[in-house]
Amino acid sequence: MxxxxxxxxxxxxxxxxxxxxxxxxxxxxxxxxxxxxxxxxxxxxxxxxxxxxxxxxxxxxxxxxxxxxxxxxxxxxxxxxxxxxxxxxxxxxxxxxxxxxxxxxxxxxxxxxxxxxxxxxxxxGYQNRYRADSTYLKRACENGDLGEIYYAKAHALRRRAVPTWGVFLNEEEQGGGPLIDIGTHALDLTLWMMDNYEPESVMGSVYHKLGDQKETGNAFGEWDPEKFTVEDSAFGFIKMKNGATIHLESSWALNTLDADEAKTSLCGVKAGADMKDGLRINRVQYNKQCVEKPALDADGVAFFDGEAEKDSDIEQTVFYEAVVCGKELVVKPEQAIVVTRILEAIYESAKTGKAVYFD
Incomplete structure (x- = not known):
């Protein structure tokens, strides 16, 4: 090639x-x-x-x-x-x-x-779509295993992991903090699984509660409060035109033990799914509640070490094949623009205190 x-x-x-x-x-x-x-x-x-x-x-x-x-x-x-x-x-x-x-x-x-x-x-570059748990869950959604997905959560929470390098804390350069940085991954995954890109309205809350603190225990070292011009947490409630709702949670620093990043939880009429402890699909089968946990870390060969191809490696292959071989993209700009539109609406709603409605 x-x-x-x-x-x-x-x-x-x-x-x-x-x-x-x-x-x-x-x-x-x-x-x-x-x-x-x-x-x-x-x-x-x-x-x-x-x-x-x-x-x-x-x-x-x-x-x-x-x-x-x-x-x-x-x-x-x-x-x-x-x-x-x-x-x-x-x-x-x-x-x-x-x-x-x-x-x-x-x-x-x-x-x-x-x-x-x-x-x-x-x-x-939404490379989290290429993870083994993501691709498995996407196939399940496309196959209708979950049925109509009417409620979902997009998870992007860190307890104390504020990026202190580059321009991450600069609102002018970045447009925001954790919402636009890691919340964008979680929302992309969620919309992609639901195959739903038609938002009706958004309510948002944005907080700058911990940015002025010192001795923070931050994983990436202490941040400079003077340079922390973006939010430390942001949350959104998204209503889709078909009636489905999405709760988006994002933070770089939050007093919580429920930390999850670039993950989604889905609730459908047939089954639900989450990525809380590996990929878990929950359903009722033969009148009993059950949980399915697919083995995603090996190829099924006894001597195979189980190391999966990295998401970013697959991302490069997909881009190469789209340009050189004319194959279809996985991440399409028509999808990514909806993510940006919703994130912007969360920031706007937080500033005005009012819901943002889409045409």
Whole structure:
């Protein structure tokens, strides 16, 4: 299979922690250029993941002028997702953009409109869809095993794990805190399982209760209260047009022992499911309550070590096959834009104290 020639815009944490190692492992990509506002970061990424001929840029517009580049990875803070992705597609490049799709719904809509106008492929980095528990549960939902799903919870709770690096605490750059950072994953999973992308209304509550504290026991070290300009917790109640309801919970710091991240709980008329203790599907069978726990950590071969392929590895394969082989995307921009729209509505509802209604 031929190499897909790509450019990387943003060589920070998400690039080095997720995408670049997975791209290297995949073996079907050739990185022609690295771009970062900090030149040293781009040079370091080239040294580890590029070739001698890979180019270095500090201006993404110069990278987009490289005719050999077929696709661009947009791995920057949320604020710049939209304008870089739009420019890339207008330059004839396909785009893999990190989550969330954009800082605002208007920005996300511009991305979707540009993808449609240019015919370029656009996908968003919701890699939790590729987990073994997620793919199993998705098949169960598609098969109708749960029946109509009318109530769900989207879980994104941390007890004390506020990211203290980069621009995570900067509202201007990110658009928010845990809601837009990890709540976006939980909501994406939930909507995808329900196959329901038609919200009717949203009520939201946003809190900044712990950001001013010190000696926090934070997993990533103490944060600077002066720089903590985003919420530490946010919660949303989402009513769908078909009558279904979703409760979204997100926090980086919450006094709770019920911590779960990038998980969903579903309640259907035939059965329910959650990811609280591995994947569990609950139902009534032969007039008895029962719980099914599928074995997802092995291939069934005695000598197989059970280590599953990482979600981000699958994500790269799906993107490669969409661009090179014309296969269908798993994460479609038409779905990701609904996630952004709901998140924005939660923030808006929290500010006004009123429900946000959609057309």
């Amino acid at each position: 031929r190499k897909l020639k790509i450019g990387i815009v943003g060589c920070g944490g998400i690039a080095n922690g997720k995408h670049l190692p997975a791209i290297k492992k995949n073996g079907n990509f050739e990185i022609l250029a690295f771009c970062d506002l900090v030149k040293e970061r781009a040079e370091k990424a080239k040294e580890e993941y590029g070739t001698q001929d890979s180019k270095i840029f500090t201006d993404y517009t110069q990278l987009l002028k490289e005719e050999g580049i077929e696709a661009v990875y947009v791995l920057t803070p949320n604020k710049s997702h939209s304008f870089i992705s739009v420019a890339a597609m207008k330059a004839g490049k396909h785009v893999m953009c990190e989550k969330p799709m954009a800082k605002t719904y208007a920005d996300a809509k511009l991305m979707l409109d540009t993808a449609r106008e240019t015919g370029r492929i656009l996908t968003i």
